[in-house]
Amino acid sequence: MGADLIGIMLTGPTKLDVDEALAWFDTEQTSGRLVYEVDEEECEMDREEFESFLREFAYFWKKGSRDSVTRSSPYNDGHQIIFAGELSWGDEPEGYGYQMLKKFIDLGIPDKVLQIK
8 A cells, every 4th residue: 555646637718718618507596505425415605705716716727736647639739738736645636636626526517608617
């Protein structure tokens, strides 16, 4: 037994369209709140919080963080691959990049909105 590399890898367009995701929120979240689940606990986010997170995520997507690495996709021009994680003895990584990618996944924004997979 030893340490394992725990991380998240996503791919998507180099430039994210935050306005498209906000339009999705306005159309799909008729209650004005996004309800999502984190570790079997229900969480909510209003439009202002959602927009704030998206803008922070778009900045992270463009600039990266200390615990992430970004490369141009060799398979799709105009797309990038981003990975964030760290060595761990079983605990979830605490780095900013890992937490941003995890929260993005937890929110359940459909692939078609930002084309991130």
